[in-house]
Each structure stands twice: as structure tokens, then as C-alpha cells.
Amino acid sequence: xxxxxxxxxxxxxxxxxxxxxxxxxxxxxxxxxxxxxxxxxxxxxxxxxxxxxxxxxxxxxxxxxxxxxxxxxxxxxxxxxxxxxxxxxxxxxxxxxxxxxxxxxxxxxxxxxxxxxxxxxxxxxxxxxxxxxxxxxxxxxxxxxxxxxxxxxxxxxxxxxxxxxxxxxxxxxxxxxxxxxxxxxxxxxxxxxxxxxxxxxxxxxxxxxxxxxxxxxxxxxxxxxxxxxxxxxxxxxxxxxxxxxxxxxxxxxxxxxxxxxxxxxxxxxxxxxxxxxxxxxxxxxxxxxxxxxxxxxxxxxxxxxxxxxxxxxxxxxxxxxxxxxxxxxxxxxxxxx
Amino acid sequence: xxxxxxxxxxxxxxxxxxxxxxxxxxxxxxxxxxxxxxxxxxxxxxxxxxxxxxxxxxxxxxxxxxxxxxxxxxxxxxxxxxxxxxxxxxxxxxxxxxxxxxxxxxxxxxxxxxxxxxxxxxxxxxxxxxxxxxxxxxxxxxxxxxxxxxxxxxxxxxxxxxxxxxxxxxxxxxxxxxxxxxxxxxxxxxxxxxxxxxxxxxxxxxxxxxxxxxxxxxxxxxxxxxxxxxxxxxxxxxxxxxxxxxxxxxxxxxxxxxxxxxxxxxxxxxxxxxxxxxxxxxxxxxxxxxxxxxxxxxxxxxxxxxxxxxxxxxxxxxxxxxxxxxxxxxxxxxxxx
Numbered sequence: 001x002x003x004x005x006x007x008x009x010x011x012x013x014x015x016x017x018x019x020x021x022x023x024x025x026x027x028x029x030x031x032x033x034x035x036x037x038x039x040x041x042x043x044x045x046x047x048x049x050x051x052x053x054x055x056x057x058x059x060x061x062x063x064x065x066x067x068x069x070x071x072x073x074x075x076x077x078x079x080x081x082x083x084x085x086x087x088x089x090x091x092x093x094x095x096x097x098x099x100x101x102x103x104x105x106x107x108x109x110x111x112x113x114x115x116x117x118x119x120x121x122x123x124x125x126x127x128x129x130x131x132x133x134x135x136x137x138x139x140x141x142x143x144x145x146x147x148x149x150x151x152x153x154x155x156x157x158x159x160x161x162x163x164x165x166x167x168x169x170x171x172x173x174x175x176x177x178x179x180x181x182x183x184x185x186x187x188x189x190x191x192x193x194x195x196x197x198x199x200x201x202x203x204x205x206x207x208x209x210x211x212x213x214x215x216x217x218x219x220x221x222x223x224x225x226x227x228x229x230x231x232x233x234x235x236x237x238x239x240x241x242x243x244x245x246x247x248x249x250x251x252x253x254x255x256x257x258x259x260x261x262x263x264x265x266x267x268x269x270x271x272x273x274x275x276x277x278x279x280x281x282x283x284x285x286x287x288x289x290x291x292x293x294x295x296x297x298x299x300x301x302x303x304x305x306x307x308x309x310x311x312x313x314x315x316x317x318x319x320x321x322x323x324x325x326x327x328x329x330x331x332x333x334x335x336x337x
Numbered sequence: 338x339x340x341x342x343x344x345x346x347x348x349x350x351x352x353x354x355x356x357x358x359x360x361x362x363x364x365x366x367x368x369x370x371x372x373x374x375x376x377x378x379x380x381x382x383x384x385x386x387x388x389x390x391x392x393x394x395x396x397x398x399x400x401x402x403x404x405x406x407x408x409x410x411x412x413x414x415x416x417x418x419x420x421x422x423x424x425x426x427x428x429x430x431x432x433x434x435x436x437x438x439x440x441x442x443x444x445x446x447x448x449x450x451x452x453x454x455x456x457x458x459x460x461x462x463x464x465x466x467x468x469x470x471x472x473x474x475x476x477x478x479x480x481x482x483x484x485x486x487x488x489x490x491x492x493x494x495x496x497x498x499x500x501x502x503x504x505x506x507x508x509x510x511x512x513x514x515x516x517x518x519x520x521x522x523x524x525x526x527x528x529x530x531x532x533x534x535x536x537x538x539x540x541x542x543x544x545x546x547x548x549x550x551x552x553x554x555x556x557x558x559x560x561x562x563x564x565x566x567x568x569x570x571x572x573x574x575x576x577x578x579x580x581x582x583x584x585x586x587x588x589x590x591x592x593x594x595x596x597x598x599x600x601x602x603x604x605x606x607x608x609x610x611x612x613x614x615x616x617x618x619x620x621x622x623x624x625x626x627x628x629x630x631x632x633x634x635x636x637x638x639x640x641x642x643x644x645x646x647x648x649x650x651x652x653x654x655x656x657x658x659x660x661x662x663x664x665x666x667x668x669x670x671x672x673x674x
Contacts, residue, residue: 096512103448107501111440134488135511150485151471153507153588160508164444164501170490171497174472175433251490 007180007242012036014080014122016067016113017087019046021193022128024054026084026232031057033236040076041087042066047335050193067109074116082239083125085113088162090196092132095157106161107168114172123179126235129166131185131224131255131297132159144300147185147253166253173250180244180252184235187257187299190322191228195332198264199322202271204333212280213272216289219265219281222296224257227318230311231256237309255299258311258318264289270319344517344579349373351417351459353404353450354424356383358530359465361391363421363569368394370573377413378424379403384672387530404446411453419576420462422450425499427533429469432494443498444505451509460516463572466503468522468561468592468634469496481637484522484590503590510587517581517589521572524594524636527659528565532669535601536659539608541670549617550609553626556602556618559633561594564655567648568593574646592636595648595655601626607656 013030017023018039023046030037031054039051039062054060065072067087077083089105110127117125134145135152154160166183173181188197205213234256244252262270265281272278313321326332350367354360355376360383367374368391376388376399391397402409404424414420426442447464454462471482472489491497503520510518525534542550571593581589599607602618609615650658663669 096514099452100448103445103505107444108440111437115436135507148487151488153511153586153590154504155508155511157505157508157512160501160504163504164497167491167497167500168440168494170472171492171494174490174492175494177433249490253490 007240007245008081010035010082010239012038012080013082013084014038014040014077015084015086016040017046018062019043019048019051020086021050021195022189022228022231023084023086024050024193025191025228026086026235027051027054027060029232029236031059035059037061038063038076038080040065040073045090045195047193047195047332049331067112068104070112070115073112074119077116077120077122080120080122081124083113083117083122084235085110085125086128088128089158092156092158099157102157102161106158107164110165110168114168114177118172118177124239125169125178125180126182126184126239127165127169129162129183129185130159131187131257131299132156133163133166133185135159136296144298145255146300147255147303170251173244178250180242181250182235182238182244183251183253185253185255185299186231187224187226187297189228189231190225190318192321192325194228194322194325198267199271199319200326202268203323203326206271206275206277206279207330207333210277210279212282213268214282214284215264215268216284217264217286218283219263219268220287221264221289222261222298223264223267224261224298225315225318226257226311227313227321230313234304234309238304238307241307243307254304255301256304257299257301258315259301259305260315261298262315267319270316271323274320274323344577344582345418347372347419347576349375349417350419350421351375351377351414352421352423353377354383355399356380356385356388357423358387358532359526359565359568360421360423361387361530362528362565363423363572364388364391364397366569366573368396372396374398375400375413375417377402377410382532384530384532384669386668404449405441407449407452410449411456414453414457414459417457417459418461420450420454420459421572422447422462423465425465426495429493429495436494439494439498443495444501447502447505451505451514455509455514461576462506462515462517463519463521463576464502464506466499466520466522467496468524468594468636469493470500470503470522472496473633481635482592483637484592484640507588510581515587517579518587519572519575519581520588520590522590522592522636523568524561524563524634526565526568527562527655529658529662531565531659531662535604536608536656537663539605540660540663543608543612543614543616544667544670547614547616549619550605551619551621552601552605553621554601554623555620556600556605557624558601558626559598559635560601560604561598561635562652562655563594563648564650564658567650571641571646575641575644578644580644591641592638593641594636594638595652596638596642597652598635599652604656607653608660611657611660
């Protein structure tokens with residue numbers, strides 16, 4: 001890394017999905033670091049409230065628009081020098097009732113972001129991909145999955161649409177249309193402003209009926225989680241190092257996660273322990289929670305750790321931190337009903 | 338394989354890209370085998386003339402339409418029991434002048450084919466993918482690339498769009514929407530009705546100016562080719578065996594190629610030898626012919642060979658056979674000017 005040319009400064013970031021959980025947290029961090037930010041969001045699932053702090057900052061502007069509207073996206077991006085493309089359909093479980101949603105919001109949207117970059121001469125991108133692109137870790141299921149694992153068979157529309165987005169970005173970068181492309185394959189992210197996922201669902205249930213909890217699958221699914229501030233620290237760390245510069249490939253892929261996993265039942269224990277509850281657990285059964293659920297997500301994170309980044313919170317700490325935030329921000333349940 | 342349940346019969350095939358090079362050859366073979374065929378083609382690059390024989394057959398009908406027109410596609414597919422999805426944008430070199438073409442014609446088109454299948458209850462598909470999905474065979478560049486090679490970084494819009502199509506099909510199959518999905522990663526196919534690619538280009542040049550030949554790159558690019566009848570025999574062999582039935586995954590991936598490769602200059606030697614010409618060779622230079630060209634394509638074909646299929650023609654025989662057909666069918670040059 002030390003031999004790589006100095007990366008250009010990050011002065012004006014364009015953040016898609018800026019009003020979302022991860023996006024708004026990134027916006028706040030960038031502004032605190034003195035970076036100008038144009039936030040872009042269609043506010044379909046984003047929350048204006050997450051940007052209350054940002055909108056008081058002179059370096060921030062929020063533009064409301066959709067990635068499927070290429071002319072508007074192109075105009076909004078003018079003057080930016082780095083794109084953080086976080087906007088996505090993250091409604092993973094419900095794929096088969098509207099299969100075109102992942103295609104449009106994850107694949108075609110990413111194509112439009114790339115075309116807007118090309119039109120504006122913006123040549124650096126960071127993309128929030130997912131460990132779901134590995135499908136079932138087919139070859140060696142009981143070790144953490146490395147970035148160069150076997151070419152996967154996709155098992156979900158969500159994973160397939162994100163893998164397609166990755167492929168498009170890489171084709172643009174390797175085809176000389178971008179200078180730096182960073183693809184981050186996330187485990188599930190949690191923390192402040194978390195508005196979907198198992199902690200969200202379990203806490204909602206326990207608010208309604210503290211004496212029992214319905215759990216998809218048999219609770220044995222092994223999953224990894226990463227605290228949102230650790231996730232953002234990793235992205236910015238790599239973007240600032242500019243690891244793609246001078247590398248063989250302009251596309252650099254990083255798994256993001258903690259070097260541990262937990263079972264869904266562990267997570268239930270963390271949550272119930274923190275709330276002082278002892279609900280009856282009603283498991284729906286089966287080794288996965290829904291069609292396309294992956295019963296084992298555990299990513300090998302040695303590549304990102306080799307850059308000098310480390311997560312600060314364990315999974316247990318992340319789960320409890322998330323729960324505390326949900327307790328103090330029950331309005332997020334109201335806003336999604 | 339012998340333990341797998343008997344696959345259902347193939348009675349009524351739906352072939353997208355039916356008027357194309359490979360599609361029309363498949364149509365003829367299916368009809369000869371007593372299978373009813375609905376051919377679907379938008380005739381943008383397909384040739385009605387390739388279907389002259391088929392249209393005289395009572396088991397054939399050609400429906401003119403585009404994969405981007407989902408309602409028409411859905412209606413056309415009614416009554417079929419197996420889809421051979423061959424329609425694609427195969428204009429690989431020219432990606433950056435219209436980057437949306439691969440997205441629309443390879444990725445979105447495949448999504449529409451899957452949705453039409455779902456609507457019609459058609460649960461078996463064979464898909465023409467490409468060795469280009471491997472990008473540059475990154476990890477071990479000097480051995481043939483196996484199907485489970487390392488998760489690739491995409492290097493071309495074409496490869497990315499086909500990989501995205503594969504991912505969608507796999508997600509439908511693994512999500513229970515299909516029973517059998519066969520993904521065939523082709524090397525370059527040649528033979529009768531071949532209307533694009535290096536033999537086509539070289540012969541056109543040599544018709545215009547037999548004394549010199551312009552060659553993209555430095556001629557050292559190593560490539561694999563497969564004769565079209567061998568390609569089709571492989572697809573039908575696997576489809577009839579029904580290798581996905583009873584397998585761990587409903588998605589079965591097969592590389593298709595010969596167990597050999599040639600350099601571009603070898604291919605020139607075959608062509609010039611067959612034509613009795615000795616042109617001056619003008620190499621444009623560089624280790625690849627165009628942006629996104631892959632200087633080494635050589636697929637490991639042991640998996641398909643293990644099913645009992647073998648190619649009949651060598652690369653040299655396939656090149657010469659192609660040239661003989663072009664010599665007898667110069668009209669294909671006129672029809673594409």
C-alpha cells in the first residue's frame with residue numbers, strides 16, 4: 001500500500017440512500033470530517049429525521065430523487081468527486097411477491113449510478129454489497145467465506161441483484177471508466193437508526209407481547225453482524241487509503257464483518273437479557289428463516305483487517321447498542337406501519 | 338446420474354433467439370428429434386433465411402417479438418415445457434458506445450424470460466452463458482478455468498450482463514420457481530450460420546484485400562472455440578439426462594468447449610491455409626484485441642465430459658468448416674452491411 005500513489009482528496013461526496021440507516025450515518029461522519037456532501041434519496045424507506053443534524057450543516061444538501069430517473073441523477077451528481085452508492089432494496093425476505101424490485105432498485109439503479117458517474121467524470125465509487133452474493137458457501141461451508149471463494153450459485157434475488165451490481169461496477173472499472181471501485185460485502189449491519197432486521201422485529205414483538213417470541217426457522221441459523229460505525233469506518237478507511245490505486249485491479253473487494261458469528265438463539269439471549277425478559281420461544285422450524293435465507297453467513301475479514309481496520313464492538317455489544325437505540329426511538333416503528 | 342429420477346419428456350421447446358446462429362441450428366435439431374418448437378426472435382440480428390427449413394416443418398412456428406416485451410413473451414410461451422434461452426446481445430467489442438444494450442438484452446431480457454416461465458408454469462431452462470463471466474482467470478491464469486473457479490472480477494459489460502443473467506436464473510431455481518436450470522458457459526462457437534467473430538471478420542477482409550489482414554492485438558491471444566453442432570449436442574445431452582434432478586442444486590453449470598485452445602495466429606494459419614492465401618499481417622498490437630477482451634480463454638470441460646458428451650470436431654476442423662460455409666454463403670455479409 002505504501003508504494004501506491006497518493007489518492008486524490010475526498011472533497012465532495014455523493015451519497016445515494018442518504019436518508020437510510022447506513023447512508024445517514026455516513027453523511028454525518030463525512031460532514032464531521034469536513035467533506036461536502038450531496039445526499040440523494042427517494043425517501044421511500046429513508047427517514048428525513050435521520051438527516052436532522054446534517055441539514056443544519058452548511059456542507060450538506062439533500063436532493064430528493066430516484067436512481068431510476070437517470071437525467072435527474074446525472075444532474076444531481078454534478079461536481080461530486082466520490083460516490084458512495086448505498087441506496088438499495090433491502091427487503092430481502094419478500095422477494096417473490098415483487099421480483100422486479102431487486103432488479104430495478106439494485107441492478108438497474110447501479111447501472112444508472114455508473115452512467116451518471118461517466119457523464120460527470122466521477123471516477124471513484126464505494127458500493128454496499130452483501131455476503132448474500134456468496135449464495136450458500138458451497139465448497140467449504142464451515143469456514144469463513146473469503147472474497148475469492150468459489151464462483152457461487154446465487155440463492156436469492158437480493159444476492160443475485162447485488163452480485164449483478166458488483167459485476168457492472170467492476171466492468172466499468174476494468175474497462176477504464178472508473179479509477180477506483182470498492183465493493184464491500186456486508187454482513188448484517190446494526191446500530192443506531194437500524195430500521196429492519198431481526199433485532200428490530202424481535203423488539204417490536206416483545207413490545208406487543210413480552211411473554212412470547214416467534215422466531216423464523218429453528219434458531220440455529222448462524223449469522224454475523226457488524227456495528228454501523230465500524231462499517232462506515234472501514235469504508236472510509238479503504239477509500240482514503242485508495243487501495244485500488246496501483247493495484248492490479250481497479251476493483252477491490254472487501255468482506256465487512258466481525259471475526260465471529262452467533263446463532264439466532266444467541267442473539268435472542270442478548271436481547272432478552274438486556275430487556276430482563278424471559279419469553280416463550282415459538283420457532284417456525286426448519287434450518288432457514290425464509291426461502292433464500294442463508295443458514296450460515298460468516299465472512300473471512302482478513303483482507304480488510306490487513307488494511308489496518310478493526311471493528312470496535314463485538315456482535316453482542318452491537319446487538320445491545322441497537323436495542324438501546326430502539327428503546328429510545330420507538331417512533332421508527334410508527335413511521336413504518 | 339443413474340440414481341436421478343427420470344426427467345419429464347421434452348415435447349414443446351421455446352427457443353429465444355430462434356433465428357440466430359445457434360438458435361436456428363438448435364431449432365432444426367429439435368424438430369429432427371420430433372420436438373415441437375416455438376421460435377421467438379425480434380429479428381434484429383437473426384436471419385429468416387436460417388429458418389427456411391424449419392418453417393416448412395409442421396411442428397414449428399416462429400413468433401416475432403422482443404424479450405423486453407413481457408406480455409407478448411408471456412403469451413408466446415404458453416404451452417411450452419422447456420425454454421432454451423439463447424437470445425442475447427453478442428456485440429461484445431462495442432460495449433462502451435451503448436452500455437445499456439447488454440443490460441437490456443442480456444440481463445433484463447433474462448428476467449423477463451424467467452417471469453414468463455413463472456407465469457406459464459414452465460420449470461426447465463437452458464441458458465447460453467459465456468466463458469467471459471470468469472473475467473480474467475485471476476488466480477491461476479495458465480490452467481483451464483473450472484466452473485467453480487474463484488469468484489471473478491468482471492472485466493466486460495458483456496460478461497457482467499451474462500453473469501447477472503446466470504444469477505437471476507439460479508435465484509429462481511434455488512428459490513423453488515424452477516425445477517431444472519442449466520447454465521452453459523460457452524467458448525466462442527463457430528460453424529454453419531456463423532455471422533460474427535474472428536473467422537467472419539478475417540474472411541471478409543480477405544475477400545476485400547487478399548494481400549493483407551488487419552489483426553486486433555498482437556495475435557498471441559489464446560482462445561477456445563467449439564463447433565456449433567457439438568455445442569447443441571452438449572446442451573441437449575444434459576437437458577435429456579436431467580442432471581439437475583435429484584442434485585443438491587437445481588442449477589447446474591457446465592463449461593462448453595474443446596479440451597484445447599489456439600492462438601489467434603494459429604487461427605489465421607488455418608484460414609489462410611484453407612484459402613491458399615499468404616497475406617501480410619498487420620497487428621494492431623497489445624495483448625488484447627479491445628477493451629475488455631480477454632487474452633486467455635480456456636475452459637476446463639471435464640464436468641460436461643463426465644456426463645458422456647465429447648466434441649467431434651477439433652478447433653482447426655471447426656474453423657475450416659466455418660470458412661467453407663462462409664465461402665458458400667457470402668450473402669451473410671450483404672445482409673449485415
